[in-house]
Amino acid sequence: DTGVSQNPRHKITKRGQNVTFRCDPISEHNRLYWYRQTLGQGPEFLTYFQNEAQLEKSRLLSDRFSAERPKGSFSTLEIQRTEQGDSAMYLCASSLSQPNQPQHFGDGTRLSIL
Amino acid sequence: GDSVTQMEGPVTLSEEAFLTINCTYTATGYPSLFWYVQYPGEGLQLLLKATKADDKGSNKGFEATYRKETTSFHLEKGSVQVSDSAVYFCALRNFGNEKLTFGTGTRLTIIP
Numbered sequence: 001d002t003g004v005s006q007n008p009r010h011k012i013t014k015r016g017q018n019v020t021f022r023c024d025p026i027s028e029h030n031r032l033y034w035y036r037q038t039l040g041q042g043p044e045f046l047t048y049f050q051n052e053a054q055l056e057k058s059r060l061l062s063d064r065f066s067a068e069r070p071k072g073s074f075s076t077l078e079i080q081r082t083e084q085g086d087s088a089m090y091l092c093a094s095s096l097s098q099p100n101q102p103q104h105f106g107d108g109t110r111l112s113i114l
Numbered sequence: 115g116d117s118v119t120q121m122e123g124p125v126t127l128s129e130e131a132f133l134t135i136n137c138t139y140t141a142t143g144y145p146s147l148f149w150y151v152q153y154p155g156e157g158l159q160l161l162l163k164a165t166k167a168d169d170k171g172s173n174k175g176f177e178a179t180y181r182k183e184t185t186s187f188h189l190e191k192g193s194v195q196v197s198d199s200a201v202y203f204c205a206l207r208n209f210g211n212e213k214l215t216f217g218t219g220t221r222l223t224i225i226p
Contacts, residue, residue, distance in 0.1 A: 004157070031212065042118075042203050042216030043158070056212065091157065100146060100165050103214060105158040 002026070004106035006092050009110050012112045013082060020078045025091045025094030033103060034067055035091040037058065043091050049075060050097060079111075087113045116141045120204050120217030125131050125222055127194055135189040135220050137178075137204035145206040147171075147185070147187040148214070152201045161189075196224045 005024040013019055025032050030051050035043035044071050047057045048064070051072035061067075064082075068077040079086055093103040121136040139145065149161040149171070150215040162171030167182035178189045187204060 003224070033212070034165075035212075040218065042218050043214070045213035045215070048212050057139075093158075100163075102148070102160045102163060104160070105150075107155075107157040 002023065004092055004094050004104055006090075006106040006109050008109060009107065010110045010112070012114065014114050015082055015084060017076065018080045018081055019082060019111060020076050021090055021111075022074060022076050023094075023106060024038030024074045025092070026094070026104055027073075029094035029104070030072065030097050031095045031103075032069055033077075033093040033095075034075070034077050037091055037108070038087075039091040046077075080112050082111075084113050087111055116206060116208055116211075116215045117143070117162075118206055118215055118217035122218075122220070124221040124223060127222070129196055129224055129226050130193045131167050133189070133191040133194045133198075133201055133222070135222070137189065137217060138186045138221075139185050139187065139204075139206050141185075141206055141208050141215075142173040143209045145208045148207070149178055149187070150205060150220070151215075152203065152204045154200070158203065163208050175209050194222075194224050196201070196226055198222060200226050219226070 033048040034046040035042040049069040064080045064107040091108045093105045095101045095103045117140045146165045150158040150161045151161045162173040164171040164180035170179045201219045205214045
């Protein structure tokens, strides 16, 4: 069990640029989740996949955000035309699909918008 | 909608003190309840969980009991250590729903 891996750990970019983050889940986990955490707050759900299918999206996920999991393994989260308010920690988690299985989190990608 | 309310921090205690971090929830249905811990510079780690009323989750000396009548899941530890310094998050997952709903977190600092 190598854990959930997220890259990069930190991303600094100018407002208006596009950014992409990657998440590699625990290998046998077929569910993958994205959350966003702003300073002083708990994580907020963005979206989740079962295998390659995106099954739920939060209304927090505006049109500028897109997530993919093309082969049911790693996932990418892209933010287009970044805004100041996108500055946050983006967390990825994975789990098995059986009932009551816990979600295992990665260390996150911290995004800073200049 | 579902929500979790946590005791506001920060909380500072001396080593070997008794710890309680309060957590109450609002949810339709029958949620599972969790405590996650985030050590400095690290990701969230599951500390303990309970999936039905009156269940007690425990791990590393921490305990929490699922109280349906008071919609609470308070975290307790009898004797804290400096290494317990971290941010603690209470969370719920409602039945038939995959997303976790988190509280705002409680920062705990233990001084020697």
